[in-house]
Amino acid sequence: MPSKRLSVTVTRRLPDAVETRMRELFDVKLRDDDTPMTSADLVAAMQTCDVLVPTVTDDINAKVIGQAGDRLKLIASYGAGVDHIDVQTARQRGILVSNTPGVVADDTADMTMALILAVTRRIPEGLALMQSGDWNGWAPTAMMGGRIAGRRLGILGMGRVGQAVARRARAFGMQVHYNNRRRLRPEVEDQLDATWWESLDQMVARMDIISVNCPHTPATFHLMNARRLKLMKKDAVIVNTARGGVIDENALTRLLRSGDIAGAGLDVYENGTDVNPRLRELKNVVLLPHMGSATLEGRIEMGEKVLLNIKTFQDGHRPPDLVVPSML
Template sequence: MPSGRLSVVVTRRLPDVVERRMQELFDVTLREDDKPMSREALVEAVKTADVLVPTLSDQIDGGLIGQAGERLKLIANYGAGVDHIDVHTARQRGILVSNTPGVLTDDTADMTMALILSVTRRIPEGLSMMQKEDWPGWSPTAMLGGRIAGRRLGILGMGRIGQAVARRAAAFGMQVHYHNRNRLRSEIEDDLCATYWESLDQMVARMDVLSVNCPHTPSTFHLMNARRLKLMKPDAVLVNTSRGEVVDENALTRMLRAGEIAGAGLDVYENAGAINPRLRELKNVVLLPHMGSATVEGRLEMGEKVLLNIKTFDDGHRPPDQVVPSML
């Protein structure tokens, strides 16, 4: 017999405490393993569930949403980014979309600084040397990196995460510059000691470190294209903890191999897990497996937001973190 509770399908394993709470509140279908759901399983889920809880590893495109049954009324994304969800088609079908914004700001900003330090101070190279027992001993000229204090940091995208990166960078003695779709208020600029550049090209050409912190939208796809990457100084470093599609990965790889850019730190990739194999061969590149949001605290807070969005919807109200096309 129908339980009267919402039918919820979760596409990946979530923290135990989040899954237990979902089981208490809803008729939830959880994953026994942590592998992405197949396309066939996703089709079945959207045909039968009231609520789908996907992650960034699931492509919730127009074709999938077009096969949704009459029951599906909410896609409660476990994550802030929604570029893997066709929000426009969902809206046309009367399906709400929600996300989990704001909870990963500090975690991602921390990882940005970690990548800046890792690349400029050659930390992975040193780690590899020690793990291979290949250390010949200390030398005044060995493993020389660069000091980040005094360097110019250009932040591409000055939202919550960009501003958090700015505060951390200033504490390390870096000079903070930024380019953003809209200029920040003067009091925020003063608080961050940040210099605004209306021209992205001019900023890119003058920075020692470029941090990509903008979302992926049609207007930011390959915003750092081959032409713009060539504007960077040969001793500059690029770090990306936002979305891989913002950077032309093939062009970046070519320039790193040619020594036209000094180094890169990447936590995101243009083609998800299909990383350019030439990137793996480069000593001046630090590659991470999308760890920017990977903290226990962050994952739990994401789960709490998903639960709140679903429960609010179940109570007949608008989810607090609803995403609408005009926001994209």
């Protein structure tokens, strides 16, 4: 190991086990405050460290990267998504970017199924009724939702998370369909019992439930735009545990309010914490605070990947989870 330890700056609070191990391995600056850094804070950090460990709440854009110091050689992001980082500009400046893929696929897939059940079985409405104290007992026609067994689930994006969702959906008796940039290998399709659609429009128009599980890239921004959302059946439901920008949130809100889409379950939002206030008012919508990956096990595994990426880089090798522009 080199005599001089790498200088690492972490932008948010991480699990204690991860921060402790970082302290053992590197010259690390940790946060006491868990609020997101400002752009000025990020620039100051990037001018004085060898490695920056940001999260999805940090906007590492071209302007910020342009002010980075010569020391900064690696942005080891804590999370799978890298749409908050201008990877192209970073590479042009000689700064490597790594992420933590695959760790929270099962956690996110669990949350996807939870949202599907919450919307179709009206779980939040039942919870609100109980908390209000207005429940007067069981009735044959009260709080009726819908059965998910037998429904057609259209998965948009069949990577690690999409496939994990497919396995769970099959266990619930759902029929799995998918649209992906590339078709899965025949043996994987067979294992998942999944039907591929080359045309997203054709799939969307026929599904009972749409699950968004693709990354946010320039190609997927507003992939579910107003025109495509209008193709959905009136009794269909859409769930998003991927990235908010994949869905045109304003268009979705209008269609939910007009009854042209039956319901939605959202864990992510187009404008971060600035959620459309009309969306909050709808009873046929379940909103969660971006908690799809929020398990202790998953967050520690994410940290372990960050540690491995930094340690491998320190040892003079390519980080195992290196992100390159061609992947985006």
